[in-house]
Amino acid sequence: MTDVLGYRAKFGVLGPSTNTTVQPEMEAMRPAGVTNHYSRIIVDNAQAISDETFLQGTQLIDQGTVDAVKGVMTCEPDYLVMGMSAITFYGGAKGAETWQKNINEVSGVQSSIGSVSVVEAMKAIGGIKKVAFLSPYYPVANNEVRNFLSDYGIEAVADHPFRAPTWTAIAEISNHQVREVVKQMDDDSVDAILQVGTNLSMAKLAATLELEMGKPVIAINTATYWHALRTFGITDKISGYGRLLEEY
The missing domain is CATH 3.40.50.12500 (Rossmann fold)
Incomplete structure (x- = not known):
């Protein structure tokens, strides 16, 4: 059934x-x-x-x-x-x-x-060796992210921990705050922008930033759901959330 x-x-x-x-x-x-x-x-x-x-x-x-x-x-x-x-x-x-x-x-x-999932997303897009990433975490956790990425040959050339004071405060980090951080971290040496921390809302904003910046911007919730769909064999292309779900 x-x-x-x-x-x-x-x-x-x-x-x-x-x-x-x-x-x-x-x-x-x-x-x-x-x-x-x-x-x-x-x-x-x-x-x-x-x-x-x-x-x-x-x-x-x-x-x-x-x-x-x-x-x-x-x-x-x-x-x-x-x-x-x-x-x-x-x-x-x-x-x-x-x-x-x-x-x-x-x-x-x-x-x-x-x-x-974020590593598999970067593999699917291709050509990503250096990233800048942002998180709602504290520096100790950003260091863990940096070390994890290095195990896959991906260099984090810049990162920003928002240091959210509570778990619910993570969801209160605004699009404007995220935009300002991304703008500060990005330069020609960065192949992609990565966002981690699942309570930081960036799925829609990442798609917008990707168009504006002309480079991949990967939001972790998008990457994780994309990975689940594709691993389970569901290949639907879904618009509004960036190249990952639209093209891969």
């Missing part, structure tokens, strides 16, 4: 309970016949005022992920889309592999995670 609405795929989409961006952005990118079933990783609205408290907060998200996975699996999704990103960069390529393997074993299905 086939699900009436999710007749092509049922995706379990996971994100921290404080995250107000993943669910609407990924729902907007959803093609016909695919359904998203959101599961919240229960966490408090952490006060991140230093590198140490930021790391502690992301570790709490990590600890709650398995319960959220078990919860969403009761609707028998075909695939998981992991809408939290910081923890998927920790420990470089090996750390991401271990983390994802655990999720896949717990769930019994395959998954897309942010760190791997």
Whole structure:
């Protein structure tokens, strides 16, 4: 028997309970016949005022992920889309592999995670060796992103941590703030702009900036959802979210 609405795929989409961006952005990118079933990783609205408290907060998200996975699996999704990103960069390529393997074993299905998805997005577009990236994180987590990218031969020539003071404050970072940071980081040495941090809303803005700048601008929610669709064999071209979903 086939699900009436999710007749092509049922995706379990996971994100921290404080995250107000993943669910609407990924729902907007959803093609016909695919359904998203959101599961919240229960966490408090952490006060991140230093590198140490930021790391502690992301570790709490990590600890709650398995319960959220078990919860969403009761609707028998075909695939998981992991809408939290910081923890998927920790420990470089090996750390991401271990983390994802655990999720896949717990769930019994395959998954897309942010760190791997942005690398696969850059591979698909091609010609990307140097990036500038922005995040809502603290510097300690940006260092993890930088190290992860280096494992794939991608050099981060510039980065900007917004140092959001709480998890919900990430979603309050404005398009104007993002534009100003991108403008400061970009130069001729940068092949692409990358955004990480799934509660930082940039899916639509990235598409606009890409047209204005004439180079790839990759938003992590777009990359992760794109990776899930393509890995699951769904090749629909979706407009409004940049070249990644429109061309690859």
